[in-house]
Amino acid sequence: MTHQIEARAISTGYGKSLIIDELSVAIEAGRITALVGPNACGKSTLLKSIARLLPIAAGSVLLEGTDIHSLPTRQVARRLGILPQSPIAPESITVGDLVWRGRHPHRQFGQRRTEADEVVIVEALMATGTAELVDRPVDQLSGGQRQRVWIALALAQDTPTLLLDEPTTYLDIAHQIEVMDLLADLNEQTGKTIVLVSHDLNQAALYASSIIAMRGGSIVRQGTPDEVLTEQTVADVFGLECIVVPHPRTARPQIFPLGRRDLTQEK
Amino acid sequence: MTVLDTRTVPDKTAQAAVLARLRATHRATTRRTTIAVSVLSTLVVALLVASVLLGGVGRVDPADVLPAAFGLRTGLADYMIFQIRMPRALAAMLAGALFGLSGALYQRLIRNPLATPDIVGISAGAGAGATTVFLFAPALAFGAPVAAILGSFILLGAIYALSSRRGTVDTYRLVLVGIGLSATCVAYTNYLFTVADKHSIAIAMRWMIGSVNGVDWDGVTTLTVGAVVCGLGALFLNRQLSSLSLGDELATGLGTSVSRIRVAALMLGAAAAALATSVVGPIGFVSLVSGPIAVRLVGADRAVGLSVLVGAALVLGADVLAQNAPLISPVPTGVLTALLGAPYFVWLILRHRPEASA
Numbered sequence: 001m002t003h004q005i006e007a008r009a010i011s012t013g014y015g016k017s018l019i020i021d022e023l024s025v026a027i028e029a030g031r032i033t034a035l036v037g038p039n040a041c042g043k044s045t046l047l048k049s050i051a052r053l054l055p056i057a058a059g060s061v062l063l064e065g066t067d068i069h070s071l072p073t074r075q076v077a078r079r080l081g082i083l084p085q086s087p088i089a090p091e092s093i094t095v096g097d098l099v100w101r102g103r104h105p106h107r108q109f110g111q112r113r114t115e116a117d118e119v120v121i122v123e124a125l126m127a128t129g130t131a132e133l134v135d136r137p138v139d140q141l142s143g144g145q146r147q148r149v150w151i152a153l154a155l156a157q158d159t160p161t162l163l164l165d166e167p168t169t170y171l172d173i174a175h176q177i178e179v180m181d182l183l184a185d186l187n188e189q190t191g192k193t194i195v196l197v198s199h200d201l202n203q204a205a206l207y208a209s210s211i212i213a214m215r216g217g218s219i220v221r222q223g224t225p226d227e228v229l230t231e232q233t234v235a236d237v238f239g240l241e242c243i244v245v246p247h248p249r250t251a252r253p254q255i256f257p258l259g260r261r262d263l264t265q266e267k
Numbered sequence: 268m269t270v271l272d273t274r275t276v277p278d279k280t281a282q283a284a285v286l287a288r289l290r291a292t293h294r295a296t297t298r299r300t301t302i303a304v305s306v307l308s309t310l311v312v313a314l315l316v317a318s319v320l321l322g323g324v325g326r327v328d329p330a331d332v333l334p335a336a337f338g339l340r341t342g343l344a345d346y347m348i349f350q351i352r353m354p355r356a357l358a359a360m361l362a363g364a365l366f367g368l369s370g371a372l373y374q375r376l377i378r379n380p381l382a383t384p385d386i387v388g389i390s391a392g393a394g395a396g397a398t399t400v401f402l403f404a405p406a407l408a409f410g411a412p413v414a415a416i417l418g419s420f421i422l423l424g425a426i427y428a429l430s431s432r433r434g435t436v437d438t439y440r441l442v443l444v445g446i447g448l449s450a451t452c453v454a455y456t457n458y459l460f461t462v463a464d465k466h467s468i469a470i471a472m473r474w475m476i477g478s479v480n481g482v483d484w485d486g487v488t489t490l491t492v493g494a495v496v497c498g499l500g501a502l503f504l505n506r507q508l509s510s511l512s513l514g515d516e517l518a519t520g521l522g523t524s525v526s527r528i529r530v531a532a533l534m535l536g537a538a539a540a541a542l543a544t545s546v547v548g549p550i551g552f553v554s555l556v557s558g559p560i561a562v563r564l565v566g567a568d569r570a571v572g573l574s575v576l577v578g579a580a581l582v583l584g585a586d587v588l589a590q591n592a593p594l595i596s597p598v599p600t601g602v603l604t605a606l607l608g609a610p611y612f613v614w615l616i617l618r619h620r621p622e623a624s625a
Contacts, residue, residue, distance in 0.1 A: 053516050077522025084516035088378070090509075090567040096292045097568060104510050105522035113293075122285045131285040135292040157521065 003062075004029040004161055004193040005050055005080075010059030012049045019045045020217045022059065027210075029160075032187050032194045034204035037214035038238050043197050044085070044165055046214070050195075051082040051163050063161070077105035081159040083150055085166050089138040095149050096134040099124055102156030124155035128182060144175030151182065162186075164196040168203070176200070180207045205229050205252045213237045229253040296566065300573070303564045307576035311360060314583035318356035319348065321591050350483075358482035358547055359586040359600065360579045361490035363557075365543035367578020368497055370554025371561060371571045372536035375508060376529060377438045380615055383554040384419070384540035387442050388449025390549050392422025393541035394475070395452040401471040402463035412489045415545035419537040422448055427533070436529070477548035477601020479586050486546040493542035494575075500535045501571060508532060509568055550601045552608020553581050559615075 005027040013019040019042045027033050027050075035043040048054040050061050052068050061068045068076055081102075089098060102124065103117045125131040128148040133141065138149060147167065154162055167183070168176040184207050186192050198204045204211055205225040212222045215237045221228045234242050234255055241258045331344035370383040377387075384390050396418025400410040425448055430440040456475075460468055473481075507528040510518045515525050540554060557578040561570035564577075582600065589595075589603045 048516070051520060053519050073519070073524060074522035077520065080520075082516070082520035084514065084520065086514070087517040088512065088514040090512045091562060092566050093568060094292055094296070096289045097296065097566075101510060101513060101521065104506070107506070109506075118286055118289060122282055122289060125285055125289075126282065131281075131288075134285060134288045135295075 003027065004064060005195070006062040006065075007046070007050055008060050008062070010049055010056045010061060012045060012054050012056045014054075018057065018217070020049065023218055024059075025212065025219060025222070027193065027195055029193050030187070030191045031210050032183065032196070032208045033210040033212060034208035035195065035197045035212050035214065036199075036201055036204050036237075037220075041214045041237075042217040043212075043214050045217075047082075047163055047165055047195065047197050048084075051080060052076060053082065053084070074105050077157065077159075079159050080161045080163070081154045081157040082163040083154045083165065083167060085169070087150055089146070092137050092139065094134070095125070095130060095136055095138055095141075095152075096121070098138050098149060099130075099152045099156050102153040102158075105157065120158055121156050124152040127155060127186065128152040129178075144171050144178070147171055147175070147179060148182070151179065155186070160191075161193040161195070164194070166197050166199060169199065176203065183207065201229060201234070202254045205254060206247065206250065225252050229255060296569075300565045300569050303573055304576065307573070307580055310580050311576060311583060314580060314587055315356050315360060318359065318583060318587050318590070319352045321587065322347065322352045354482050354484050354487045355479050355586070356583065357487045358490055359479045359582045361487065361494045362479065362543040362547040362550065363553055363578040363580070363582030364494050364575045365490065365497060365539040365578070366550065366553040366582065367557030367561075367574040367576070368501060368571070369536040369540035369543070370556075370578070371558035371574035372501065372508075372532055372539070373554075374558040375512060375567070375571055376532050376536070377441060378512070379438065379442065380559055381555075381612075382438070382442050383558075384536055385549060385551065385554055387426065387445030388447075388452065389419045389422055389426075389445070389537045390540050390544050391449035391452035391456075393419040393537075393544045394549055395455050396421075396541070397474070397545045398456045398459055398471050401474060402459050402467045405467060405470065409485075409489060412493075412542055412545040415541040416538050418452075419541035420534065422452065423533055423537045427530070473599075474548045476599045477550040477604070478599035479547050479550075479582070480597075480599065482546060489542060490546055493539065497535055497539040497542075498575065500531075504528060504532050504535065505571065508571065512567065547582075548601060550582060550585075551605040552612065553578050553585075553604055555615075556608055556611055557581060 003026040007023060007025045009022045009024050011018050011021050011023075023046065025046070035047060037043045045054065049056050050068075052061070052073070063071070063076065063080055099121050100113065100117070103113070103120065106117070122131070125134060128151050130145065130148050130152050133145060133149065138146060141149065147170075151167065154164070164183070168179050171179065180203055183194055183196070187194050209224065210222070211225055211228040213220045213228050213233055220237050221233050229244060230253075231242055231244050234240055234244070242255045243258060244253045244255050246252065247254045331348075373383050373387070374380050393415035396414035396416070397411045400407055400414040404410050426441055426445045427436065429444045430436055432440070460471070463471070507523050510521050510523040511525060511528060513521070518525050543550075557574040558570055560577045561573040565573050582604070585603045585607070586600045589598050589600045
């Protein structure tokens with residue numbers, strides 16, 4: 001199995017305090033990998049460091065075997081796309097114009113939009129189901145529509161690897177599943193390597209083929225959903241007691257949290 | 268897993284329909300920009316002509332205007348037209364363009380309509396530099412513009428150093444630090460007034476109010492060079508700026524060198540504001556209103572370019588009014604723009620809400 005992204009003993013953080021200290025991880029090509037863990041465990045930090053959004057203090061990040069920091073940033077942008085948690089939509093921009101921004105790394109200075117660009121944009125709009133919105137201003141869209149437009153922008157960037165930082169936060173359950181389905185389709189049809197930070201263990205188990213569980217800036221476990229989503233690991237990582245049962249349709253592991261209270265007692 | 272197959276079996280007709288709509292949207296924005304540019308350009312030219320023809324104080328026979336403009340008439344007409352009115356009108360246009368550009372650049376970079384070079388204190392730095400030259404070395408050729416640019420860069424550097432934390436610049440801190448440092452510059456300028464001689468003070472005072480009155484061809488040359496250089500710089504940065512407006516993280520992901528582009532654009536905006544200020548003084552509120560007006564007209568994406576024309580039209584228009592409006596004329600241009608701009612500023616603060624983010 002080839003490694004699309006490899007982090008070798010990276011240390012990073014904000015200012016003097018290190019959030020991640022000498023972490024190594026390899027992400028396989030053509031798969032959906034989910035980063036899970038409690039708040040402030042460093043999963044977003046890891047995602048940002050491998051996408052060069054955060055400088056690393058030590059170690060190296062390899063993208064398709066090449067050190068990411070030795071490559072010009074535009075070249076990296078043609079191979080690796082990242083959708084951060086809260087991108088900003090410029091005032092009164094239309095969906096079509098916003099998605100067009102995804103072509104940025106492919107354009108030369110002074111070059112106008114080409115037909116090839118337009119075809120990629122149209123494909124991105126259609127794949128995300130946002131083609132109907134093409135002439136609408138982004139600030140008039142609902143949260144779910146807007147998130148799909150952002151994903152369309154990331155698709156227009158047309159990179160073999162796509163990183164997403166909590167792509168389903170702020171969305172209702174139907175829109176969450178819609179976004180996850182879309183990512184699964186993309187992965188299946190184009191072989192795109194997808195890495196996403198997720199707060200939802202059950203969705204991660206359903207859609208990802210590899211899960212990385214983090215706590216306190218280091219990786220506790222990495223493997224298939226069956227390997228990672230065990231009662232023991234969930235207790236180790238989240239400090240949460242739970243029951244793991246197979247999904248009735250897919251047999252993927254699903255967790256049912258057990259709180260402090262005994263909910264079997266009827267009032 | 269569910270497969271909603273849109274890619275492997277592409278629906279050619281649906282694709283063509285979306286493509287047509289995408290192009291239509293693009294054409295609509297382009298058309299809107301073309302219309303806005305043509306209307307504003309016409310307005311600017313009309314105001315230029317009006318400014319030279321009307322000219323406020325001093326009468327010139329209309330028949331003498333054109334020959335004088337081309338240097339074919341000597342005497343009073345030549346003096347009025349060629350030495351007073353033309354430089355004045357051109358200075359108003361060019362300074363307005365520079366103010367408009369600087370304001371729109373800063374508003375775009377800092378993502379806050381209040382964050383223009385005059386509000387965050389860059390202009391105060393430029394003013395301190397220019398005043399120093401006015402009071403102590405008035406004979407120095409192009410001393411004021413150079414000192415103004417230096418002053419604005421020093422202030423920008425200080426603001427940038429003080430407002431960056433953990434390697435990134437917090438724009439909220441940038442605005443607050445700028446306001447603080449701008450007070451320091453005003454204190455410095457006031458101190459200079461206590462030690463300078465009376466004659467220089469009178470010149471500096473008139474400049475400080477902000478007026479295109481008495482601008483000579485040297486001033487016009489400074490402004491022309493400034494407008495051309497800053498205009499080309501903005502053109503060069505434009506696409507990186509539109510990527511930057513998506514937020515630092517996404518812009519980095521799209522392959523933009525965020526900090527390098529930001530510093531370049533901040534310096535460009537500071538230089539534009541400093542050059543304009545050094546020649547016509549701090550004409551208030553033009554850099555504040557030009558950007559938002561341009562955004563209204565053509566959307567945020569093309570606003571930086573259009574704000575050049577908006578600024579030019581605003582200062583020219585304000586100056587034509589300042590010279591010719593009954594009852595109030597003649598007043599310094601800066602007084603008039605402040606009278607019109609201040610209410611807008613208050614309104615902006617009252618209705619300001621943070622830009623929506625996804």
